[in-house]
Amino acid sequence: MNAVLHLYRSAPTGKILQQGEITLDGVPLVHDFAIAGSYLVFCVPPVRLNAIPVLLGMSSFSDALEWKPNLGTQILVVDRHTLTLVSRSEAPAWYQWHFGHAEIDRDGQIALTMVRYADFATNQYLKEVATGETHTKAVGTFWRLRIDPHTGKLRSQEVLLDRPCEFPVTQIAANADPLTYLTVHRSIADVQRDVYGCIGRLNLRTGELVEADCGENRYPSEALFAADAIAQRSRNGIDPAQTWVLSLVYDVEPTKVKCGFGRAIAWQMNQFAASDCRKKFLLAFTELGSLIERHT
Numbered sequence: 001m002n003a004v005l006h007l008y009r010s011a012p013t014g015k016i017l018q019q020g021e022i023t024l025d026g027v028p029l030v031h032d033f034a035i036a037g038s039y040l041v042f043c044v045p046p047v048r049l050n051a052i053p054v055l056l057g058m059s060s061f062s063d064a065l066e067w068k069p070n071l072g073t074q075i076l077v078v079d080r081h082t083l084t085l086v087s088r089s090e091a092p093a094w095y096q097w098h099f100g101h102a103e104i105d106r107d108g109q110i111a112l113t114m115v116r117y118a119d120f121a122t123n124q125y126l127k128e129v130a131t132g133e134t135h136t137k138a139v140g141t142f143w144r145l146r147i148d149p150h151t152g153k154l155r156s157q158e159v160l161l162d163r164p165c166e167f168p169v170t171q172i173a174a175n176a177d178p179l180t181y182l183t184v185h186r187s188i189a190d191v192q193r194d195v196y197g198c199i200g201r202l203n204l205r206t207g208e209l210v211e212a213d214c215g216e217n218r219y220p221s222e223a224l225f226a227a228d229a230i231a232q233r234s235r236n237g238i239d240p241a242q243t244w245v246l247s248l249v250y251d252v253e254p255t256k257v258k259c260g261f262g263r264a265i266a267w268q269m270n271q272f273a274a275s276d277c278r279k280k281f282l283l284a285f286t287e288l289g290s291l292i293e294r295h296t
Contacts, residue, residue, distance in 0.1 A: 001051060003027040005042070005076075007083045020083025022076065027051060029065060034102035036110045039086065039149050040078040041102060045095040046071035047120055062127065067120035069093035075152045077110070089152030095120050100142070100168030100180050101204070109155055110147040113180065113204070115140040115166050129195065137192045139164045142182065142202065161202055161209060164191050167222035169245070170204075178204040181223040181245050186213060195219050199247055217252035 007020035024030075027049040034041040046068045053059035072090040079086050100113035117140045125138035142161035147154055165182040184200035185191055199212045199220050214220050224246045 001027060005030065007040070007078065009080075009083060018083055020078070022078070022085055025071070025074065031097050032099050034099040034112045034114075035080065036102035036112060036149075037104035038080055039104075039110060040080050040083075041099075041110060041112060041147065042074075042076040042078070043091075043094075043096060043114070044074040044076065045120070046073060046093045047095065062123060065120070065123060067095075069119070075147060075154065077147070077149050077152050087148075087150055087152035089154070091154045094118065095122065097122070097140075098167060101170035101178060104149075105146070108149075110149050111144060112147070113142065113144050113160065113168060113170070115168055115182070116143045134193055134195075139191055140166055142168065142180070144204075160204065160207065161200075163200075163209070164189075164196075165200065166196065169223050169225045171225050177206065180204055181225065183220055183222060183247075184209075184211065199223055199245065201245075214249050218249050220247040220249045223247045 003024045003026070005022040005024055007022070008016050009018040010016050024044060028044050029047040029049070030042060030044055047065050048068055048071070049061065050059075050064045050066055054061055054064045070093075072093050073095075075087075075089050075091055077086045077088075078084065095117040096114045098115055100115075102110065102112035105111045117138060121136055122138040122140065125134055125136040128134040128136055141159055141163065142165055144158050144160050145154060146156045161182070164185040167183050168180050169182075170178060170180045180202045182200045182202065183196040184198040185194065186197040189197060197214050197219060199214070201210045201212075202208070226244045226246060
């Protein structure tokens, strides 16, 4: 049984303008893809669904996913305008949930970033997160890959951040270094038992990592990058001083968080600010790893 990857190109209104199909090997798990210039890039990890137990009602989809490293990771490069396959190749096995920034570099190669895992232990770890107690070590680190779009071959790979992290979001501005924001483990964390406790900002050019530590028993969600509307309309590109990174943070302490929902954190790059949010919530802005808060 081979799954089919369905591709769609839509108008801003949601109207489907074009469709494409690519037959995959087996039934893999495809969670994300990257856009680089005129290409869509899919890295299909060697995870395959054993469909029979699912169809018989004997297993969940998650439990039926099997890690088969001998299959390697398949790299698919697709023309984003025609939705047709340009190249297909195989690389050593890895797993990824999320891609970061992708572009065509000066040599015409696809350069993309991702949080990459050595295996599929992350699936078991996420099952344990839902129980409130984790035991499985599943470390994802931040990588940059270079791929030949015409052959799909992996030309180079390097670790940009050798620190457990996830959810890369990249800010690209014409007048500033490219910056990637990630959720990161605190430096004192036990990666088998803790969840992410920091928001990190990684300069892709210099390698500098700046951290906003949310504190003990506070756990940030995936960061969201936002630019001021005026900054987005500027002809000179986005002004870094008018950009924000937002994260909803769960605080275990019940006296500070109503019903265990959390707080909002906003990170403005060049100045401090703070304002109230809803009752029992906090709105905090961080600068270069500092954190300030205001209680309601």
